[in-house]
Amino acid sequence: MVRSVVATILLAVLAQASWAAAPAKAIQAPEFQQVLNSHRGNLVIVNFWATWCAPCLKEIPDLLRLQQEKSAEGVRLIGVAVDEPTANSVEVERFRSRYFPSFQTYARAGAEMDELAQVIDPTWNEVVPTTYLLDRDGRVVRRIQGKKTLEEFRSALEAISRK
Numbered sequence: 645m646v647r648s649v650v651a652t653i654l655l656a657v658l659a660q661a662s663w664a665a666a667p668a669k670a671i672q673a674p675e676f677q678q679v680l681n682s683h684r685g686n687l688v689i690v691n692f693w694a695t696w697c698a699p700c701l702k703e704i705p706d707l708l709r710l711q712q713e714k715s716a717e718g719v720r721l722i723g724v725a726v727d728e729p730t731a732n733s734v735e736v737e738r739f740r741s742r743y744f745p746s747f748q749t750y751a752r753a754g755a756e757m758d759e760l761a762q763v764i765d766p767t768w769n770e771v772v773p774t775t776y777l778l779d780r781d782g783r784v785v786r787r788i789q790g791k792k793t794l795e796e797f798r799s800a801l802e803a804i805s806r807k
Contacts, residue, residue, distance in 0.1 A: 664745040668737040670729060670753035676760045679722065679750065680782055686718040687805055688778040689797075692761055692768075694726050695739045699791035700773040704744055706794035707775070710801065718780070719801065723749035726757050726772060777804050 671679070680688065691707055693700035704723070711721040723744075725736040733751035740749050752760050761768035764776055764784050777786040777800060785804045788797075 664741065665748040668725065668733045668740050668749040668751050670733040670751045671760070672753045673759050673763050676724070676750065676763050680763065680778070683720050683722070683778075684782050685780050686720045687714075687780060687801065688782070689719065689721045689801070690724060690764065690776040690778065691721065692724045692726055692772050692774045694772050695736060696727070697772045701743075703773055703775075703791045703793075703797075704747060706792075706797060708744065708747060709794060710797050714801065717805070721748065723747050724760050725749055725751045726760075726770075727751065729753055729755070777801060779804060 680690075689707060689711065691700075691704070693704065695701075707721055711719055723740075725733075725740075727736050729752055730736070736749065736751040740747055750760070754760075757770055758768050761770075761774070764778070765787060768774065771789045773789070773791060775788040775792070775797070776784050777788070779785050786800055788800060792800075
């Protein structure tokens, strides 16, 4: 299992574009709401993940690939790491920059694991990975829990982009 996670991560690193996203920033709920508001007009994929979550690490490469495929259509991917808060998000940023450098990720700054998730889903049950699809008006149109494949994410995204 550990080998397959490491292999998946290494393949993701090799498959990604050479550019890197901004460093992971620790934020609280009001800032996260501003981030989401700044993406209105796009289809937004919000992925709640953790560095310790093997299924999360297996699906992130697929989400990055989907964003790359659909970026011209206004699809944006935002990661939210729910790891324990650390000074300046050091642990999350070290992990993100090493394995998923193009993954735009925010880290929770508050003590509550669900603080950021409650901005878009007050009923979130702290399951990771959890992915939300937001329409161009910023409304949640789909919640997807558990590891999914690239094809499953494609299908879900295509269903909302037709609306």
